[in-house]
Amino acid sequence: MYEQLAKSIGEKVALTAAEFDLCKTFFIPKKIRKKQTLLLEGDVCTYNAFIEKGILRSYTTDAKGNEHIIQFAFEGWWITDLSSFLMGENSTYTIEAIEDSELLLLTAAAREELMNALPVFERYQRLLLENAYIALQARVNSALTATAEEKYTKLTIAYPDIVARVPQHMIASYLGLTPETLSRVRKQITLRK
Amino acid sequence: MYEQLAKSIGEKVALTAAEFDLCKTFFIPKKIRKKQTLLLEGDVCTYNAFIEKGILRSYTTDAKGNEHIIQFAFEGWWITDLSSFLMGENSTYTIEAIEDSELLLLTAAAREELMNALPVFERYQRLLLENAYIALQARVNSALTATAEEKYTKLTIAYPDIVARVPQHMIASYLGLTPETLSRVRKQITLRK
DNA sequence: AAATAAAATTGATTTAGATCAATGGCATTT
DNA sequence: AAATGCCATTGATCTAAATCAATTTTATTT
Numbered sequence: 001m002y003e004q005l006a007k008s009i010g011e012k013v014a015l016t017a018a019e020f021d022l023c024k025t026f027f028i029p030k031k032i033r034k035k036q037t038l039l040l041e042g043d044v045c046t047y048n049a050f051i052e053k054g055i056l057r058s059y060t061t062d063a064k065g066n067e068h069i070i071q072f073a074f075e076g077w078w079i080t081d082l083s084s085f086l087m088g089e090n091s092t093y094t095i096e097a098i099e100d101s102e103l104l105l106l107t108a109a110a111r112e113e114l115m116n117a118l119p120v121f122e123r124y125q126r127l128l129l130e131n132a133y134i135a136l137q138a139r140v141n142s143a144l145t146a147t148a149e150e151k152y153t154k155l156t157i158a159y160p161d162i163v164a165r166v167p168q169h170m171i172a173s174y175l176g177l178t179p180e181t182l183s184r185v186r187k188q189i190t191l192r193k
Numbered sequence: 194m195y196e197q198l199a200k201s202i203g204e205k206v207a208l209t210a211a212e213f214d215l216c217k218t219f220f221i222p223k224k225i226r227k228k229q230t231l232l233l234e235g236d237v238c239t240y241n242a243f244i245e246k247g248i249l250r251s252y253t254t255d256a257k258g259n260e261h262i263i264q265f266a267f268e269g270w271w272i273t274d275l276s277s278f279l280m281g282e283n284s285t286y287t288i289e290a291i292e293d294s295e296l297l298l299l300t301a302a303a304r305e306e307l308m309n310a311l312p313v314f315e316r317y318q319r320l321l322l323e324n325a326y327i328a329l330q331a332r333v334n335s336a337l338t339a340t341a342e343e344k345y346t347k348l349t350i351a352y353p354d355i356v357a358r359v360p361q362h363m364i365a366s367y368l369g370l371t372p373e374t375l376s377r378v379r380k381q382i383t384l385r386k
Numbered sequence: 387a388a389a390t391a392a393a394a395t396t397g398a399t400t401t402a403g404a405t406c407a408a409t410g411g412c413a414t415t416t
Numbered sequence: 417a418a419a420t421g422c423c424a425t426t427g428a429t430c431t432a433a434a435t436c437a438a439t440t441t442t443a444t445t446t
Binding site: 167168169179180182183184187 | 392393394395396
Binding site: 060062068070071082083086119122123125126129130132133134136137138139140141143144145173176 | 253255261263264275276279312315316318319322323325326327329330331332333334336337338366369
């Protein structure tokens with residue numbers, strides 16, 4: 001149940017077996033079924049979730065009821081509404097499982113304690129944030145610069161997992177396109193080959 | 194010369210006067226004039242820059258030669274190409290002063306040393322990253338969700354400084370709009386009042 | 387396996403914002 | 417203070433992607 005977490009931490013910092021055993025005690029394991037929500041818009045996001053197995057997504061809903069996907073998260077990634085999680089504000093996001101998933105949950109208090117108990121865990125969190133920030137900035141750049149087709153092509157290169165495992169209409173939402181436009185873009189690409 | 198830095202760190206963590214004196218020694222002060230660059234596209238970004246005074250921007254240039262502004266940074270903020278700074282890759286960004294500015298530069302090596310010498314500095318960096326990540330995610334959401342007018346209105350509310358101090362065509366670039374569209378959006382808003 | 391619902395595709399039409407083009411208004415520079 | 421170049425505005429036209437609508441395909445549920 002903690003394999004992915006051990007791997008993720010191990011890729012960033014060094015942790016002894018005893019330290020990792022301590023680390024584990026701060027997490028709450030949770031299974032969640034497809035289409036179930038971990039966080040509902042309007043609620044306070046009480047957990048930072050690490051994904052051992054499965055896929056989740058976070059999304060906002062606009063005035064017309066359209067969903068806009070903010071993030072996908074796979075095995076070995078984290079997902080939360082950071083703003084709500086840290087500041088205790090009501091969330092504007094919903095977090096939902098795309099597949100049956102296994103999570104390791106960390107409350108804000110547990111996270112603080114864990115960072116104090118194991119300073120390398122704070123370093124691990126910082127390194128994760130750095131990568132997440134870089135990835136998000138690339139996404140902003142793509143949103144400012146790219147055409148519909150370029151956005152999709154970049155995604156297939158940067159995140160083939162997303163394209164392989166996530167329904168197409170969700171990919172469209174993530175890219176800021178309608179499902180119809182993404183369908184046509186894909187057709188254009190295959191016709192050209 | 195270090196007032197803004199003291200303030201920024203002090204808002205996030207506690208640091209004694211002696212610790213702050215030590216902290217200062219890791220930075221390289223630098224003045225930069227309007228339109229001068231701190232980083233040129235294609236070079237490695239060797240500094241993380243803290244802004245004591247002035248405004249900088251980072252931007253990419255697309256195939257047609259259009260600039261797309263990734264970030265503005267004012268007094269008390271940081272700017273760098275994090276990807277290039279951390280990984281040593283050639284940057285796709287240019288970082289340029291919008292006004293005559295005073296900077297405090299941190300190399301990647303100095304940053305590592307400083308975090309090891311003063312663990313609270315690592316905490317400070319993490320807290321900054323958390324805020325930056327939240328702000329960037331809000332920007333992604335706005336890019337996915339909002340019309341031209343909504344994007345501009347949100348910006349005036351969230352960052353009145355940007356609207357007050359940055360030329361309009363740069364604001365357009367930051368929002369992913371043409372200068373013409375932003376001009377028309379602004380006209381609509383004033384006509385309606 | 388049939389029934390139902392959800393997702394993807396395809397076509398026709400619309401539209402928000404881009405592009406092209408010209409003019410007037412500010413700032414720097416000399 | 418004149419001159420030069422950049423910036424913002426306004427108008428006319430174009431276009432990429434959205435919207436509306438219908439059909440086919442693929443998943444779920446019973």
